[in-house]
Amino acid sequence: MSTTETIKMASEEVSEKRTIPFYKPIHREVEVFEHAYKNKIPILLKGPTGTGKTRFVDFMAHQFNQSLITVSCHEETSSTDLIGRYIIKGAETIWVDGPLTKAVKEGAILYLDEIAEARPDVVVAIHSLTDHRKELYIDKLGITVKAHPDFMLVASFNPGYQKGFKEIKPSTRQRFVAVSFQYPNAKDETEIVVNETGLDQDAAKKLVNIANKIRNLTELGLTETVSTRLLVDAALLINSGLPKRLSVKVAIVEPLTDDLEITQALTDLCDLMI
Structure with a gap:
């Protein structure tokens, strides 16, 4: 199985018949997305990890x-993986569209x-889709595909992760409108955990x-801190009957670090707070 086929099987989500995702708007990101979508401006x-970026996109795709x-x-991840490639099928060599080409043709988000984790050629491949041209050049086919009117490009990255090592160039960033995601305030985050897991208010x-x-x-000096996603995992474990202290240890503390001293210190802290 080719890399393109693997990506398509593992990462494509079709909006039809999917459950309405719960999303708690924190600032005015829904309003920004609506206007960006209306004007077909990439966003x-x-x-940080686990602040709801992926859930937000899923929610907005459902809204539209x-x-x-x-x-x-x-x-x-290379431009070939996104655009497509020739594969051998039986006695024939056929072209298979990648997820980017598929979205451009069908008008998907x-x-x-x-x-920022992808190879530099990925950014080059999407440049013509992020300006007035709204087109994709497929060099292996020698054709240019005009984007469907409903096509929308959304990207995400974590500015704090490996800072200085993998960054998005200013020339690329300025092709998007940008929205910052942070961890919600305590009240909103508690509401999110309750709605996502059914855990009681006090425990959440x-x-x-x-x-x-x-x-x-x-x-x-943790590389990543506690995400809302980790809280949801801990709440699900507690709700299913796993003891609270153990749930917090395996869902919140252990994923954060491999340092034994820090792990023990965080475990003791969580035990006291529970």
Whole structure:
């Protein structure tokens, strides 16, 4: 199976018949997306891991009743993976569209998650889709495809992750309108955990308090801090019957670090707060 086929099978999501995703608007990101979509301006979502960027895109695709194709970018993601390639099928060599070409032709929302992780040629490939041209050049076919009127490009990245190592060039950033995502305030985050998991209000509030306490411990030097996603995982484990302390340890503490001393310190802190 080719890399393109693997990406398509693993990362495509079609809006038809999917459950309405819960999303709690924090600022005015819904309004910004609506106007960006109306004007077909690409949008860049910036923020730490687990702050709701992917859920937000899923929510907006549902609001517009649009197909959503998501590609989780990594260091091996190339323009060929996104645009397409020739494959051998039986005695024939046939062309297979990649997720980018498919979205451009069908008018789907294409979401490039963690675009900064992809190879530089990916950014080059989307340049003509992020300005007035709104077209995709497929060099292997020697053709240019005009984007469907409903096509929308959305990308995300984490500015704090590997800062200075993998950044988006200013010339690329200025082709997007940008929205920053941060962790919600305690009240909103508690509401999100309750709605996502069904955990009772008091228990959800304790999880949020733990998260905020750890987020403020900047002296620990953690690469990533507690995301809302980790809180949801912990709440699901608690709701299914796993003891609270153990749920917090395996869902919140252990994913943050491999340092034994920091792990023990965070475990003791969480035990006290629970």
